[in-house]
Amino acid sequence: MNKRLTIAMPKGRIYEEAAELMKRAGYDLGADLEESRKLILEFPEQNIRVMMAKPMDVVTYVEYGAADLGIAGKDVLLEQDRDVYEVLDLKISPCYVAVAGVPDQPLSRIAPKIATKYPKVASDYFREQGEQIEIIPLNGSIELAPLIGLADRIVDIVSTGRTLKENGLVEYEKIADITSRLIVNPVSYRLKNEEIEHMVTNLSDVMEGIK
Numbered sequence: 001m002n003k004r005l006t007i008a009m010p011k012g013r014i015y016e017e018a019a020e021l022m023k024r025a026g027y028d029l030g031a032d033l034e035e036s037r038k039l040i041l042e043f044p045e046q047n048i049r050v051m052m053a054k055p056m057d058v059v060t061y062v063e064y065g066a067a068d069l070g071i072a073g074k075d076v077l078l079e080q081d082r083d084v085y086e087v088l089d090l091k092i093s094p095c096y097v098a099v100a101g102v103p104d105q106p107l108s109r110i111a112p113k114i115a116t117k118y119p120k121v122a123s124d125y126f127r128e129q130g131e132q133i134e135i136i137p138l139n140g141s142i143e144l145a146p147l148i149g150l151a152d153r154i155v156d157i158v159s160t161g162r163t164l165k166e167n168g169l170v171e172y173e174k175i176a177d178i179t180s181r182l183i184v185n186p187v188s189y190r191l192k193n194e195e196i197e198h199m200v201t202n203l204s205d206v207m208e209g210i211k
């Protein structure tokens with residue numbers, strides 16, 4: 001008998017593209033799920049249970065086995081470095097992580113302040129550059145920090161570049177390209193291998209245009 005799969009889906013901007021991809025792969029999880037306030041949804045005919053999670057929390061649910069699989073941005077995976085298998089690049093929600101700041105401002109020599117909601121990604125990057133930095137942790141509107149002199153640089157997501165442009169900021173370096181990934185709990189991968197491999201194959205077929 002088919003074993004039931006629990007999937008942690010990211011609420012927010014990734015959701016629609018992720019749900020569309022799942023649908024094309026044969027898993028119709030309901031396009032308007034996000035409208036609902038329900039957090040756990042059952043799809044008995046497909047033997048699937050969906051958990052609606054904050055994008056940053058998807059990896060936690062999958063690492064602890066609360067969900068067998070999940071969809072998470074590579075930015076979250078780089079930041080959290082958790083014990084999950086990254087099995088497929090879904091190539092959705094593309095963007096990148098970059099260093100930005102006010103134009104023509106050299107990085108101050110003594111512990112420049114870097115505002116970010118990606119402290120690990122930022123620290124790893126500047127360590128590789130041989131720079132000692134101070135992290136200013138923020139949760140949103142990161143672009144404010146250099147504008148009001150709270151930080152020398154930001155490390156944040158850039159997609160269209162509109163937020164930087166409208167705030168008169170410039171990009172200094174790209175750190176990493178980002179897309180969403182299918183992640184799997186290592187124990188689930190062994191115990192539900194057939195069901196998980198089936199889903200991975202279906203999603204790969206859609207991405208390769210076979211399905």
Ligand SMILES: Nc1ncnc2c1ncn2[C@@H]1O[C@H](COP(=O)(O)OP(=O)(O)OP(=O)(O)O)[C@@H](O)[C@H]1O
Binds near residue numbers: 014072094
């Ligand atoms: N312009 C963008 N800004 C931020 N994230 C983006 C962008 N484009 C694609 N992404 C992807 O979407 C994910 C974030 O989705 P979303 O903004 O819904 O989550 P969040 O940042 O947790 O939301 P919230 O603003 O509610 O805290 C990122 O992890 C990244 O992989």
Ligand SMILES: O=P(O)(O)OC[C@H]1O[C@H](OP(=O)(O)OP(=O)(O)O)[C@H](O)[C@@H]1O
Binds near residue numbers: 140159
């Ligand atoms: O290059 P763009 O297309 O302008 O997108 C990038 C912006 O989008 C994200 O912010 P979000 O909308 O998630 O708001 P936040 O600042 O509250 O995190 C990100 O943190 C940037 O600020």
